[in-house]
Amino acid sequence: MTTSPTRRRLLQGAGVLTLVVAGGAVWRAHDRGVFAEPSGAAYDPWEMWNAPEYEGTPLALVAAGILASNPHNTQPWVFRVSDTEIEVLADTSRHLGSFDPYLREMHVGLGCAVENMALAAPANGFTVEVESAPGTLTAIERGGLVRAAALRLSPSSAAADPLYEAIPKRHTNRYPYDLARGFPEEMLRGFAAMPADENVALSLFTEGKGYEALGRAIIDATDEIVADHAMIEDSHAWFRDGPDEMARERSGLELDTAGLSPALLAAAKFLPALPAEQSHAAWADQTRDTHVPTAALLGLISVRDRYDRPQSLAAGRLWQRLHLSASAAGIAMHPLNQPVETIDRERQLEMEAKSEARLAEIVNNPDWQPTFCFRGGLPTREAPASARRSVETVAEKV
Template sequence: MAPLRPETVTSILQSAVLAPSSHNTQPWHFEVDDQTISLYADRTRALPANDPEDRELTISCGCALMNLRVAAAHGNWAANYELLPNSEDEDLLAVVQLYSTEPSNSSEAELFSAIAHRRTYRKRFAPREVSRSIIEELVQAAAKEQAWLQVIDSEETRQAVAALVAEGDAIQWSNPSWRRELAAWMHPRRRGDGLTVPGLVLPVAQAVVRTFDMGNGVGANDRQLADESPVLAVLGTDGDGVQDWLAAGQALERVLLRAHRNGLQASHLNQPIQLASLRIKLQHLLGRSGFPQLLLRFGFAEEEIPAAPRRRLEDVVG
């Protein structure tokens, strides 16, 4: 079989790198060899204060893998992948073999148009109910990737989860190392990564974040966001190892793309999962076995927002 053409690789990887990532770190690296694309974790872009076990880093790479699969299917390529193929190389997360195939009507191919328009929407959603049929689609999307999505329907549980979000904000913002790390990832848009801040106010914004504990104010706002969101849900897995985190990432991106196909946007409020003591509390509130990996909010966006900046493709492909 002839090697992948450069323009095919470029097209597929341009979609892969549009995946979401913590602090928009984009912690992935790709290598291409004939029909094979290898996905590596780029741990130089890790967040040791926010994500000490690289759990969210791995989930982000799983999201990129899902986008790769979707883009391949859209281009009529079958993508056979193996997770963690080399026990001696912990950075090699997946190897994808691509084979030309007939035009596909697969569930992956139909998600392609959503990749470029998915956003992490951190603002308040429109006060509009999401139908049960759409919610069920999202639940099924997670299950397709060996994960689960549990919607928090009870008002009492929703308020308890929102309280955990606020508690998580208070704990994280009280940690100077966490604040310094957050400030370090505040970048002007031209950098192509990080949390975008206009260049003129960037030094002041970084200094404020590094210096002041704003946990109470941020927590109050995030608590309200959680409580008011039309859908609040936890995405989780039965296990809690690297392979489970990759499954969670693929499930997350499939859910986000399926949500966008139904007119929804989403964002996460992961504070109760990033802190071990709160993760146990959240697990208890859910009343089920397994491990919560992401706390998500879904709804209908009230305005268009720009896409987060992306690094140049040549910087993530070797």
Template sequence: MKLTRRDFLKFGGATLVAVAGGVVLRAADQGVFSVGKGIAYEPWRNWRDAATATERIVAAGILASNPHNSQPWIFRITDAVIDLFADPERQIGVIDPFLREMYIGLGCAVENMMLAAQAEGFAATLQLMPDAADQTHVAHIELVPSSPLLSDLYAAIPDRHTDRGAYDMAHPVATETLEEIEALTTEPDIRLFWYKEAAARAQFSRIALESTEALIADEQQSKDSHAWWRQDWDQLQETADGITLDTQALGPITPIAKIVPDLSRQQNDAAFVKNVRETMLPTASAFGILAVKDSSDNTQRLNCGRAWEQIHLWGTTQGIAMQPLNQMCERVDREIQLGSEPEIGNAVRALLNDDSWGAIMPFRLGYPTNKVNLSPRRGLGKVIV
């Protein structure tokens, strides 16, 4: 059959409409028009709305920083007591073989709850690792009525987010600001190491990049990390956890990335290394490492998490962006687990240059260049038992 010019235009127009319609449907299905919306994001907005004070305190806790957004916590509450437990089912595999990151994340939740307890009008008594026979029992908090204390750090809880994007290289973080951050680390078993000068930043960056490349080259670490990737919008809303495209600081290309077919694990790994090499490391104003006396001690890990949450919240009040860079410690742990040559382990020890401390929480900071989107969170109904 011969097509006339009019027939061809009609057919072409219909095809374009169909394609465009399909793109719009795909965009809607993948949440392009719903960034930060849905049940997975409600905890950021309703965290002060729960019926009881202890529920509101827990609601602050679940907004804390945590590894791979795995949210490895379970809470038991009464009117005057909160018990926090680690959830072994939410461990992130050989990315964290000795649970270092899990306990740091749980410490972050403890810090948020202590701030919220004060704001709710309680004096909170905290006992970390209260049961030596149960290493999943992370914290026991007893609440006694007192005068409310609404701190700046408490007010910053819903605004604290991990910023994986480029930082403003024309606006360095002042040395005086770094000193103020360092003053927040008051526990005797915690020390903050800074890497601000060019040579120190270069040394940190080299180790961080080598660690990232080694991590994705490790098949099991790559798989365990990718298991927490949430690109499907319906799955994201259901699980309310994991790492999402919206939080990758991709800027204007984020909608395109959400519309195109899902990337393979290998493609995601390659994109991650590229982002570390070209964005995260070169644009950082400074790097830091939180270190402890005994990196295997869960109480010290929890206190490190409390310190990190304080630092990140304080940075939020000052308009400073921050992001954990855990790859080097993840490789140190993996080398120990495998019994392999401690290449990254030796490099990290040289970076600290003090064998009396063990690195457990590396991070970067700087001033942001873009808005950061929300990450999903499981609501109270999924975490209180």
């Protein structure tokens, strides 16, 4: 069969077009890191946490502090470092808007950083005395740097805390958990013995009414957040669109840590970023279909006053310890703090305190106000590390 010159040109054109489209797809896939694990300088802090250049200096504590759990990976911190003191400052410009209107979550995250720093102290020849800044979150000044705590350093030869080694192993795990394997009894007993601060309490549920009600509260609060346009836009502002943006910002949330299946992750990375409504609707689906139903453990950290600054820090310190001890034992953990985020939001909008009532019924003790919810279980997949800004970016020498 002979092919006419016109038909040949058309076929050649189609071939070139296919190549261009396929080449473009490969290029885009490469550009968006579709087949790659997150890598590059933004993840180096996970290797540098005990680097020889920091060892035995206050910067070693900062290198551990920046690996802490923190809301939406905003890393809302600056560290002012001298030979005898590290001042931990809330960078209130790195906020979540209506998602955290009182900077409560910001302060819980700062508490997580303080705990990592306290754990890194003995390993680097220091003891620390932590002094939290007093006062209430409702009176805090916005926009700049606000002192949250001071860590006074003195020389020590105390042995390192066993949780210190778990610092680089701790990652938020948003994958399904293996519910059939339950939650190890011994770890539950260890958790229950952990609250060390008289203003912090822990509630743990593996079954029964409390477990069911907390699971329901998490799902319902997620749906309420998804219906709140301002909240999801403020949350979305911290979603990073691909590896280039993450390499620039080194903070915020990325698809690789979202707990998606490999096929869904590849598709999501390849396609243009979803708008806030769609990405948050997908998050609500994940919460309802995966996060809550596969949780072997649901837990609550409560304080006596949710808007007290030192108590928010103390709650964060406890969460960090819980997550580190789970990570050391290969157990997965994941904050699911939506039911407290809606408490703040209802208070800000002077709405009926439905969310407050929902959690109060579970805690069933008016002396305690929940400030943090989470799940735990045996992992089905390892969680990846999230990006971090460097020690040099967030530490100021004085």
